[in-house]
Amino acid sequence: MSSFAGRDILSLKGFERAEYFRVFETADRLAQIARDRRSSDLLAGKILVTAFYQPSTRTRLAHESAMLRLG
Template identity: 70%
Template structure:
């Protein structure tokens, strides 16, 4: 499996099968944080860059809120 570090993922076609399973494993580790509405510092010193080509305030705000809840920053 290739590292996700430094990769720009723009399409699901860029994933290999085992990478999907890795994403699902990480998602299951994050689920308790979401269910219990806790904050985390797991993304401290990380930045999420968003680029929405269609006006989608709800989607943009959901991504930003999630990043902030995990301790990261949004640009």
């Protein structure tokens, strides 16, 4: 199984079966953090960017607050 580092995830083509499961396992971990409304250091040391092409304050703020809670 290869790393996601440096890969553009714009399509499901080219992914191995094990990689799908890895994505779902990570999503489960993130969902638990969201349900518990707790902070995490899961993304500590990472640089995150929000890029929205349509004005949507609610969506932008939801993403920004999620990024803050994840480290």
